[in-house]
Amino acid sequence: MKAAPFTFHRAESLDHALDLLARHGGDCKPIAGGQSLVPMMAMRLARPSVLVDINRLDALKARHDAPDHVTLGAITRQRDMEADVALRRSVPLIAEALRWVGHVQTRNRGTIGGSLVHADPSAELPLAAAVLDATLVLRSQNGGERRVPASEFFVAPMFTAANEAECLTAVEWPVWAGAGVSCAFEEVAIRHGDFAMASAACQIQLDPDGTCRRATIGLGGVAGTPLAFPDLAQRLIGRRITATLAQEAAEEAAARSEPGTDMHADAGYRRHLAVVLLRRALLRAASAATPALAA
Amino acid sequence: MTAPISVEITVNGTVRRAFVEPRTTLVDFLRDHLALTGTHVGCEHGICGACSVLLDGAPVRACCLFAAQVDGMSVTTVEGLAPARGELSKLQDAFLESHALQCGYCTPGMLIACTDLLARNPQPSEEEIRDAIGGNLCRCTGYQQIVDAVKLASGQEEAAHG
Ligand code: FES
Numbered sequence: 001m002k003a004a005p006f007t008f009h010r011a012e013s014l015d016h017a018l019d020l021l022a023r024h025g026g027d028c029k030p031i032a033g034g035q036s037l038v039p040m041m042a043m044r045l046a047r048p049s050v051l052v053d054i055n056r057l058d059a060l061k062a063r064h065d066a067p068d069h070v071t072l073g074a075i076t077r078q079r080d081m082e083a084d085v086a087l088r089r090s091v092p093l094i095a096e097a098l099r100w101v102g103h104v105q106t107r108n109r110g111t112i113g114g115s116l117v118h119a120d121p122s123a124e125l126p127l128a129a130a131v132l133d134a135t136l137v138l139r140s141q142n143g144g145e146r147r148v149p150a151s152e153f154f155v156a157p158m159f160t161a162a163n164e165a166e167c168l169t170a171v172e173w174p175v176w177a178g179a180g181v182s183c184a185f186e187e188v189a190i191r192h193g194d195f196a197m198a199s200a201a202c203q204i205q206l207d208p209d210g211t212c213r214r215a216t217i218g219l220g221g222v223a224g225t226p227l228a229f230p231d232l233a234q235r236l237i238g239r240r241i242t243a244t245l246a247q248e249a250a251e252e253a254a255a256r257s258e259p260g261t262d263m264h265a266d267a268g269y270r271r272h273l274a275v276v277l278l279r280r281a282l283l284r285a286a287s288a289a290t291p292a293l294a295a
Numbered sequence: 296m297t298a299p300i301s302v303e304i305t306v307n308g309t310v311r312r313a314f315v316e317p318r319t320t321l322v323d324f325l326r327d328h329l330a331l332t333g334t335h336v337g338c339e340h341g342i343c344g345a346c347s348v349l350l351d352g353a354p355v356r357a358c359c360l361f362a363a364q365v366d367g368m369s370v371t372t373v374e375g376l377a378p379a380r381g382e383l384s385k386l387q388d389a390f391l392e393s394h395a396l397q398c399g400y401c402t403p404g405m406l407i408a409c410t411d412l413l414a415r416n417p418q419p420s421e422e423e424i425r426d427a428i429g430g431n432l433c434r435c436t437g438y439q440q441i442v443d444a445v446k447l448a449s450g451q452e453e454a455a456h457g
């Protein structure tokens with residue numbers, strides 16, 4: 001199908017875009033990669049009457065490396081993040097998640113910000129943001145800048161804490177300093193690159209003897225938002241990540257999920273996948289962090 | 296209200312200027328305004344890959360972009376892959392040799408995806424080839440011959456499946 005008619009503006013500056021958003025409210029949508037928005041418009045699930053193209057705003061491409069976090073401009077392309085060797089080192093979970101995101105054609109256009117504001121509960125980058133508790137920087141003409149942690153950003157399927165006048169400008173990703181950090185992202189989808197039936201992600205830091213010093217875990221596709229489980233992750237601290245411990249954590253996490261049923265999979269199967277995938281993610285991350293112990 | 300937008304887009308090396316309705320997708324612009332019907336359109340919402348073109352050298356889905364967004368950029372369509380009229384690119388020739396097309400619906404998108412792959416990676420493994428065409432559906436399901444064609448074009452295999 002074709003999109004409903006709309007008025008098109010090329011934003012000359014961030015203020016120009018924010019002004020249009022302030023004036024038109026919910027009828028106005030920023031567009032960058034358009035890999036979620038254009039299909040939604042084609043299916044008439046979205047019918048904004050004003051589109052503001054933010055692709056040329058250098059302010060939204062800025063990259064900043066600090067010791068404890070990396071700031072990525074909202075319209076950083078997925079393909080550029082994938083190829084970014086420094087980012088792979090500082091925030092490895094992004095590259096792990098991107099292995100499952102779309103296809104070359106969509107990653108060439110798709111942006112980090114677009115994926116997060118679209119907030120599909122099965123999407124990979126929102127899960128990565130939830131697991132690392134990234135910070136989303138929002139800006140509006142009247143409200144100025146507002147910083148929202150991922151734990152508060154994702155509210156419901158396709159629904160976030162951003163209001164209609166706000167534009168996501170950047171995302172801050174925590175960097176875990178020190179040795180022994182590793183992460184894993186696991187997923188099952190109908191076709192590689194499609195949205196997940198269920199997905200799991202973790203990042204851990206192990207001491208040289210294999211004891212877990214820091215951990216975060218989460219599940220995607222099994223609730224209205226991506227889920228992170230800080231309290232369950234806390235229980236891994238001070239212990240070795242054995243198959244038994246990974247299974248326990250995965251079972252408890254999956255028990256808290258609320259998967260839906262659709263033509264691809266029922267709730268029970270999704271919950272089963274959640275257990276398998278989270279256990280697998282934890283064990284893969286653990287063996288990557290301590291190759292010597294695993295050998 | 297939905298005032299036409301002026302665009303200047305370089306298509307297969309030729310600068311094209313036009314006024315487009317904002318909701319005109321790039322694939323509709325190519326097919327309906329420029330009569331370049333080599334680029335196919337299947338699902339119109341980013342699933343099938345039939346509409347793939349190179350945008351500033353990188354493969355994208357032309358149904359998921361509005362022509363107005365492409366102003367100032369350059370597009371290569373399947374018509375732009377051949378070195379000259381009446382000739383075929385090495386990859387196109389390998390598709391022919393390997394029987395990599397049946398109905399031909401997916402072919403323009405497959406050629407764009409594989410042209411990009413070979414430009415980045417002249418000797419791709421079978422897995423890398425399959426990954427590169429992961430976003431392109433062939434409703435005739437002739438994937439194996441497409442993989443063979445890419446191997447042939449990259450000098451890795453004789454034309455096999457006859
Ligand atoms: S027509 Fe563009 S992806 Fe199907």
Ligand code: FES
Nearest residue numbers: 397401433434435
């Ligand atoms: S050859 Fe028919 S769709 Fe691929």
